[in-house]
Amino acid sequence: MMQGAAAGGTSVSGASWARATRGRAAVLASRHVGVGASSSDYYYNHFGPRGATAAPLLRARGGGRLRPLPLLSGSGKNGEVAKAAAAAASVPADDASAAAVTTDGGGIAATAQLGAMIVAWYLLNIYFNIYNKQVLGALPLPLPYTITAFQLAFGSLLIFLMWATRLHPAPRLSAAQLGKIAPLAVGHMLGTVFTNMSLGKVAVSFTHTIKASEPFFTVVLSALFLGEVPSLPVLGSLVPIVGGVALASFTEVSFNWTGFWSAMASNLTNQSRNVLSKKLLAGDKDVMDDINLFSVITVLSFLLSCPLMIFAEGIKFTPGYLQSTGLNLQELCVRAALAGLCFHGYQKLSYLILSRVSPVTHSVANCVKRVVVIVSSVLFFSTPISPVNALGTGAALAGVFLYSRLTRTKKPKDA
Numbered sequence: 001m002m003q004g005a006a007a008g009g010t011s012v013s014g015a016s017w018a019r020a021t022r023g024r025a026a027v028l029a030s031r032h033v034g035v036g037a038s039s040s041d042y043y044y045n046h047f048g049p050r051g052a053t054a055a056p057l058l059r060a061r062g063g064g065r066l067r068p069l070p071l072l073s074g075s076g077k078n079g080e081v082a083k084a085a086a087a088a089a090s091v092p093a094d095d096a097s098a099a100a101v102t103t104d105g106g107g108i109a110a111t112a113q114l115g116a117m118i119v120a121w122y123l124l125n126i127y128f129n130i131y132n133k134q135v136l137g138a139l140p141l142p143l144p145y146t147i148t149a150f151q152l153a154f155g156s157l158l159i160f161l162m163w164a165t166r167l168h169p170a171p172r173l174s175a176a177q178l179g180k181i182a183p184l185a186v187g188h189m190l191g192t193v194f195t196n197m198s199l200g201k202v203a204v205s206f207t208h209t210i211k212a213s214e215p216f217f218t219v220v221l222s223a224l225f226l227g228e229v230p231s232l233p234v235l236g237s238l239v240p241i242v243g244g245v246a247l248a249s250f251t252e253v254s255f256n257w258t259g260f261w262s263a264m265a266s267n268l269t270n271q272s273r274n275v276l277s278k279k280l281l282a283g284d285k286d287v288m289d290d291i292n293l294f295s296v297i298t299v300l301s302f303l304l305s306c307p308l309m310i311f312a313e314g315i316k317f318t319p320g321y322l323q324s325t326g327l328n329l330q331e332l333c334v335r336a337a338l339a340g341l342c343f344h345g346y347q348k349l350s351y352l353i354l355s356r357v358s359p360v361t362h363s364v365a366n367c368v369k370r371v372v373v374i375v376s377s378v379l380f381f382s383t384p385i386s387p388v389n390a391l392g393t394g395a396a397l398a399g400v401f402l403y404s405r406l407t408r409t410k411k412p413k414d415a
Helices: 016-020 024-033 039-044 076-088 095-104 108-138 144-164 175-201 204-211 214-225 232-250 257-281 290-313 319-324 329-354 359-381 387-409
Strands: none
Touching: 108 144, 108 175, 108 204, 108 329, 108 359, 144 175, 144 290, 144 329, 175 204, 175 257, 175 290, 204 232, 204 257, 204 359, 204 387, 214 232, 214 257, 214 387, 232 387, 290 329, 319 329, 359 387
16 A cells, blocks of 8 residues: 555656656666666656455454455456456557557567556556455554555565565665665655555545545645646646545545545655655666665665554554454455555556556556546445545546646656
8 A cells, every 4th residue: 555555555646756767767777677768757656555265254343254355256346346457457558659569569469468467557456455455444453554564564575585586686775875765765654654544444445536636735745845836737637636535525425534634644745755756866866776766665664664563553463462352363464465465566567567658658547547446446345435426536536637647748848
């Protein structure tokens, strides 16, 4: 959960992160991934949320039980979720990126591979949110720091395996680089914590609706700390975002202030991280490639989350205490691990997809992904949603789409 999660999934809005890692990072990334186009733009839209069959059931608060959740199914609600993701994966690329895929990737085979990656990206987002919500809803106490640390620990384990097996070369870090990256890790960790707090209090669909207001925070923080004044069209795109979120909040059945402000805090910390990344990393000739930058931030975020987890929740979260609540501890850990796997996997897939398409195409796919996550969570959890609430959510998402198009198509000023 970047987005995060969110939740998330948790996403980076605007081109701040992209510009910060251009230059040498793009060359390095192209060597490792095997492509040379737009690889340094990974953080543009991501990084900002989300089967077992015949599994024992968890008991949720209020006497409810969590249903077994097959990863893929051809029927029922899970089938509808999978069909929604597959249908949305057919996002049209622009002419330039489509021509590049056809020329360099082997035509139909490359297109099919890209489609499969987008489907997997969407599905991992969907199941991260579902597994994460089930775990957070089953716990007798809200434990966002513990869940965040667990997710980041799982991602860190995968990262060390990647480096140990030489799937990607490990970076060589200097003390100066660590000093620049540490504030970004703080923002990433806190953004994930606040997303988990929100998911534990309100519906998944509502958390993601609130997180759709990230562009508003991007514009405000960029103006305050970077002196970037947005154009009138960009400011105009914020109107449906803010109005849609407000309308959805007024009509949300699961609304409570803790869930609302936690999601807003997630937006603030995530976008503060993005602005800091531009301010701290811009012009750094020794900046590492995007995969290693994301990996180092993940590992540092885990290390920072451990003392917070122990201080805030360590006494409460013990195997003995959880067993005394009647929860199936093994199943709880399995689903938390699956959430961590999905969380890390969808962010890596986002990078791989962006290295194959244009940033504009990626932004469109990311907007559609948020729609798919919201619709899928509504279907799976049977979340009640009124026509006015749906209108507010739709207006906010339309504003996000318009904002992404405007910010990615504007031409740079002449030097």
